[in-house]
Amino acid sequence: MSDRVVIVGAGQGGLQVAASLRQEGFAGPVTLLGDEPGLPYQRPPLSKAYMKDGDESRLALKPASFFETAGIDYRPGIIVAGIDRPAGEVVLDNGERLGFDHLVLATGARNLRPPLPGIDLPGVHELRGLADAARLRAMAEGVRRAAVIGGGFIGLEFAAVAAARGIHVTVIEAADRLMSRAVTPPISQRFLDFHRAAGVDVRLGALGTAVLGGRAAEGVALADGQEVAADLVLLAVGVRPNMELAAEAGLAVANGIVVDGHLRTSDPRIFAIGDCANFPLGGIATRLESVQAAVDHARHVARTITGAGQPPYDALPWFWSDQGPLKLQIAGLSTGWDDTHVLTDATGAVDTVLAFRDERLIAVEAVNQAGRHMAARKLLAGAPVMWDRLQGLDWDLRAALAA
Template sequence: MRIVILGAGQAAASMAARLRAKGHDGPLTVIGAEPVAPYQRPPLSKAYLLGQMGLDRLLLRAPEWWAEQRIELRLGETATAIDRAAKRVTTSAGQLPYDALALTLGAAPRRLPAALGGDLPGTHVIRGLADVDALAAQMRPGRRLVVIGGGYIGLEAAAVARKLGLEVTLVEAAPRILGRVAAAETAEMIRALHLAHGVEILEGAPIQRIAGTTRAEGVALADGRQLPADLVVMGIGVLPETTLAATAGLTLQDGIATDAFGRTSDPAIWAAGDCASFPQPGGRLRLESVGGAIDMAECVADNMLGANRPYAARPWFWSDQFDAKLQIAGLNSGHDRIVTRPGDGQHGGSVWYFRDARLIAVDALNDARAYMIGKRLIEAGRSPDPDLIPSAPDLKALLA
C-alpha cells in the first residue's frame, strides 16, 4: 500500500513514525510546502524567538532518521490538487499516486485585510519558521511593538518582546484577554503577570486599522486613539487549511470533517491535526494543540492499517509567558461552576471548571501539582467535591 501524507508538521511526523512502528512496509511519502523538515512549533514564539533555541533543536527527527525509516520526505513542494477517481495528487513538482492519502495540513494564521493595513511591511504573524525569523530580525530593544489580540499567541509574543527590551502594548477588542478560551479568573492571573513586567494591556479596544503608507507606523483604535508602533504582531487566531480538501469535494465542517476513525468523506482519504474536525460527545471538535496532533495522527495511522479504533481526545495545552507556565487539562466549554485555589507564589494558582458537578478542565499557572492531579482526575472520569479544592491541605487527597 502506497501512503502519501500531505503536510509536514507535527501530525505528519507522528503519523509517519507510527505507520513504520506498526509495521507498514510499503512506500511512504511526506510532502511539505516549507523547505525545512518537520519541526516543533510551540518554541517558535518562546525559546526560538528569544534566541535560546536553534533550528537543530527544533527538528522533530534527525535528518538521517527519515532515510533510515525509508520515508520519502519531499520539502518545498506544494500540493495543488487531488484526483480522487485516479487516486493521484498533483504538486508543484509533478504527480504522485496513492492508495491511502492523509491530510495533515495544519492551519494558517489570520491577518487583517489589506484594506486595514494587514499586509503592510512591519506587520507580522506567528505560525511558521519564516514568520518568526522575519519577526526576530525586527525585535530590537527600545522599539515599540503593538500586539493585536489577547489570546495565547499574542500574549506569548508580548512576553518575549518585553524580555528583549521592547516597549509593548497589547490590544484586545473583546472585554478581556483570553475571553474565548479561559475564565476571567485565569485571565486575571495572566493580566497581573504581564502588567508586572511592563506590558500595557488595552481591553475592550477594537482597532480601526494599522496605520501607515509604506510600512506600519501604528495602530488606530476605533475610539480615536493612535498607538505608535515600529512593528505590529497580529495574534488573531488561525483558520484550518481546507482549500485543497474543498477543491477535491471533501466534506468540511469547522475543518476537514472526519468520522470517529479519522476517515474523511472519501474512504481512501484521512485527516488529522489542526485541519481536522471529528465527532465527540456533544458535537464535533477541532483541536489546535501539539498533544491533539500527536494523539489523532497516531490513532489515524493505526486505523489506516486496519485497527478501527475510535479517536478519543484527551486535550491538554500549555503556554510559557515570562517565567511562568500555564498548563491546561481538558476543555472548559459549557462549564457552570468555577473553583479557584491559590498557588504558592505571587503569580500562580489554579482554576477548576465543573459542568453538572463533573470536573471538565483545569487551568494551572505555576502549579504543576494542580495540573497533574486535575489531568489524572479528568482522564479517569472522576470529580472531587468542588468545596474541598480551595482549602485541601494536599491536593493528592482528591485522588483517593
C-alpha cells in the same frame, strides 16, 4: 502490492503519522509532503524559546538520517495542487501525480488576516512558521515599541519576550479579557496582572481599525480614536483551518475537514488530523489547535491504517503556554463551564482553576503547578469527578487520584 500512504503536511502531526506507521509495522511506501523547506520542526517554541535565542538547530523534530533509515520519502518544499479522488492520486503543482491507497491530510491552519488598511506595510508581521519567526526576531532587534493585535497565547508569549528585552509593548484585545476563548476569567485576570506588572500596556475591549504609516508601520489606530505608536505590529488574531484541498475534492468541510471518530473523512481512504480536522469529542464537533491533539490523531490514524482494532478517538486534550516566568498548563476543555473553584498560592495569586459543568470537573488550569496538572490529566481521563467529591478532599487532586 503494498498499500501506499501519502501524507500532505509535514508538521508535527504529519511527521508523527509517518513515524507511527513504521512503529506499527507498516511496510508499504510512505511519502511525506511538506510545503516548507528543510526538516520538519517544532512550532510551539517559535513564540517563546526561539524568539529569545534564535537557535534554529533545536527545533528539528528528526534528523535527516531518520527518513532514510525509516524508508520514508520526505519531500520538502512541495505544493499540492489537488486531489484526484477517482484516480486515487495527489496532484502536485508541477503536474506530478502520486498514487495513494490511504491519504492523510495534515494541512494545519493559517493566520487570520483582518481587513485593516495598512496591513501590508513593512513592519507588520505574522507568526506561524519558522520564516515568520526569523523575520520577526530580526526586526525586533531594533524596535523600541511593538503593538500586538490579539490577546491570545501567541500574542502574549511574544509580548512577554519583547517586554523582557526592554521593548514597550501594547496588546490590543477586542474581548473584555485575555485568552477568552481558551481559559476561565480567573486565569485571564492572573495573566493580565502579570503582563501589566511587566510593563505591557494591555488594552481590553479595544479594536484596531488600521495600521498607521507611510513607508512602514508606525502604529495602530483604534476604534475609539486613540492611536498606539509602534515600530513593529504583530497580527495574532487567530487562525483558519486549511481545508481548501479537501473542499475542492468534494470532501465534507465545516470549520475544518469533517471526520468521524476514527478521523476518516467522507471518503474512507482519506483521513484528516490536527488543526485542520473537525472531529467528534464527547459527542461535540471539535477542532483543536494543539500539538498534543495532532500527535494523538496521528498515532490513531497509523493504527487504523495498519488494521489495529481500537475504539473511536477520545484522548483528553491538554495545552500549555509559557509567558515569562508563568507556565500555564490546561487539562481538558473548559467550554461550557458553569462554575469554578479557585486555588491560590502563598502570595494569594491564582495558581489553579477547577472548571465544572453540571457539577462535573471538565478542565483544570494550572499556573506553575506541574504536579497538579499531571494529576488533573489522569483524573479527567478516568471516571467522572464531581464537585462534592473534590470539596470533601479539600480540592486536593492528588488525593482524589489515590481515593
